[in-house]
Amino acid sequence: MVADLSFAGVNRWLWEAAPELGPRSAGGDAASLELASAARELPRMTDATVIEGATLRAHAVAMPETSAFEAFLDGTQTSRVIREADGIPIVHGTVAAVVRQRVNRRLVTWRHEVRHRLYAPRTLLSSRWNALLDASTVGVVDTSRGEGDPIAHPYAVRDAASHRVQEDREAVERGLGEAWCAEAGTPLLVDGGTSGSETLASAPQLVGVVKSHRTLYVSGAALDAVRSLKAGERSSVFRIASTHRATVASWYLRLRGPSATDWMWGLVRVEAADMQGASSRELSERADRLSGWLLAERAPLSLPDARWDRMMYGTRDCEEFLRAVS
């Protein structure tokens, strides 16, 4: 039985339980799969329906720069190959999420969750390895389930594991976000999109901040408008609808002036609940209000994080917390 579910603990347990199955991982040699998968995410552009006015244009945020966010939600994931079972990678994944609540201007933990699991295509493993995984008390996610006939290509196995780890991380985040909405119900800033959960996407007190722009929801003149946003300006609100995800309202907001070499520098995309039936004015007022809150979160800076131009300090605080506990 594994007492320590961390990578090191499981690694030690596997070696002690079945030393004949090969040497244990050196730990430090096992690179995070997230680094590789992020680079492989393809950029894309898609159009969205503008719901504030007729065309997408810049709006100066008129609201005072005060923040009403009471808490911040973020999650992290780490997955590394812990062992190769006859050439099939077995991945150890850790997902964690936290809500850090702001009390007297300082952030304290409202609730957090950390999960450690192993990810492996059970159908491709030998009976000895399956027996060994069953003997452990670590939760094992079968990455071959629902995948048809999994192939034994290590990259494919890793990608599948990484995908499942991401799902687990989103689930943990979702669970905490939903708990906050049910119990606290006050404004919560979520790092990333909110469309993964119908509950979160429709919660009026939740605001998602997307820092990555591998998917652009504008093109042509709209893209020009977004690219030209000045610090403190936002784009018109548009609607993002997807068959697999919940519908949300979204807009771009420039937190800091653009860089000469990267117009996306200082630019975030905001997701909020889609206000069905709301007038253009109501949409504007809400977008301005929430944008004002976000602009108020520009200080303190999130340095030394490389994404400090787009990252709220509360989000960085969540990541630092999770780094300490996971």
Next chain:
Amino acid sequence: MALEIVKNSSGLSVERESIVVSGASNAETTEPLGRVVATERRPNTPHEFHFWTALDSPVGIGTIVRVDSAHPIGGQLVHVYGIVVEGLSYTDLQSPLHDVLAHDAMPASASRAATERAEVRLYTAAVLRQVPEEPLQPVPMGAVFLADETDVAVGLRMDGYLRPGARTGIPVGVYHAGGTNAPIYLDADFLIGPEAAHLNISGVSGLATKTSAIEWILSSIFAHFPASKGSVAAVCFNVKGPDLCFLDQPGPIDAADAALYEQCGVSPGPFEHVQYFAPFKADGFSLNTLRSNEALLHNVSSLTWGLREVLQYAEVLLNKDDVDAKADALIDFIRDRIVDHEFRDPQLLGDKRYLVRSFADLEAWFRDVLAAIEAKPGEGYWRTHHVATIRKVRNRLSNISTRCAGLVTDDGAVSDLPFGEFQDRTVYVIDVAALEEDAQDLIFARVVTKLREHLEKRELGVNHVVVFVDELNKYAPGDGPETYVKKMLLDLAERGRYLGLVLFSAQQFRSQVHRRVVGNSGTAVYGRMDADELATPGYAVLSQAVKTKLSTLEKGQLMVRHPHFTQPIFVRFPRPAILRGRDGAERYPQAVDVGLDAAVLRALRPLDPSLTLGAVQDAIGIHDSDDVIRARNATVRERPTNVLAFFRAQLRPIVGSRPAVQPLPPPVRAPSGSNPYDF
């Protein structure tokens, strides 16, 4: 020492030493206030550890904490006691510039930021004690608790001398941190001897901390010195102002001080038994002290010495240029053969006999010897002593009575400390504040030497004497010539504890005092310190934070080092319930100098309050002042029943003058017959 079994939170049994102190440990009920942390760059060691706390924790520099280890060693959970010596605070800010950028270089906007940066309070503590003591290992990870009264006693190893039946604790003050108020005890065996001894206190001038602390510690010693260790008295040299002139007069204290007195088990109040000694002024009849107010004279005695008392310490007053080998030999001769001996020298002085008992006698003897030598042409020597040497010694010795006028008497009258009759729990104050440096040195050297001599013979009257000397950097400087006083202080510091002779010393700059004197002080106490002084090498063992605290100590706060404490401890002591020198000088102004008759009345009235000025004037009559002073000294010394009659009897009778009868010159030639013109 009893051991008690305590169940900790994990159910493991641990042994803790059971000690007897008031109050109960709250170790099982309080929340931890911090956690031990260690990194590769800042590891914990057996003597030092690091821990963090909440931002609002009561921890500060000097706070005593207890670490409870999470894992047992040899079946026992380790308890580590430490004192905070350094503190750090930092945020996740990588560069100050980042904060400037975040707030557009406008500090005011920082206060409007929605979130404050994550901040850590990281403390470094020096280990006071680990229980069990072996194996001595680096401080383990664990929860950190504010030390309660029991923890303080265990951590400072006070449990060893606070046991019932063998209690030798002397309260020095109260340690305060968070909700903990714990009396701190010094071990009498290490304060008064014989294990270690002596106390040295440093601090800037003007705060009255040093004097107050000494007064308080003496009160505490008098209240708590174990009866089994015998009796104890104190001899204090008042070297400046009225500092120690009113030790027997009550002074006001506030409620906080009263509480400190109560916690330390000392009754607030002035010293019950105090005796003052002061020489006269140069006039020979006015006491040279700020405590000369008539209302306070009942316990003030004059301090006067004659030739015999002074000659033994001639080298205190005579420097090496004065006393070469030849002069030294002559002084020895005078001391051994002349003073208090009947002396004759038929070859030089004929049949004349000398009994030298005073400076006046000695001067007469010198005069005759020199006159006799010079009357014999070609004789330059007398008993191997050259006439020039004799002249030189005469000059130097005669000069002493001038340089120490008021202390040294020409007539040999002696009024001294009651050596052999010292009383338990009594303070003897010698006021030398207004004296010349030579006279101060002479008093200091002779009194300490006499104390040592009497203690060696076990006939002082008490078993232990605390000698308090202020301005130690003046008497035992780290540099400068090797004076008699310095040598004597070194001897006292190094060997006094075996005799029960204990040195309590004070100075502003410890670094300027001879290292062997302060180094032999088992207990060192510090008040507020000067930053320049703290920068000297002697304070290198203190952390910068401790130095900062030392330089900002409030009145009434001390840092204490004691052989049982592995680290210095900060304590608060009560303001002594004694009239402060400055207040005393206002309430009891110094008596104005008066004439001889009034001075005699002042001196005699404590012996007979019914005396009047008229009666004294009548007795004095036309006697000269030397005669009157001699009579007064004799009366004060003898303390007769009938004071006035005794005083009169001491005055030399005045023989009435008779008219001179001028005989008529004889006639050149007697007339013959009846003719008167018959020449």
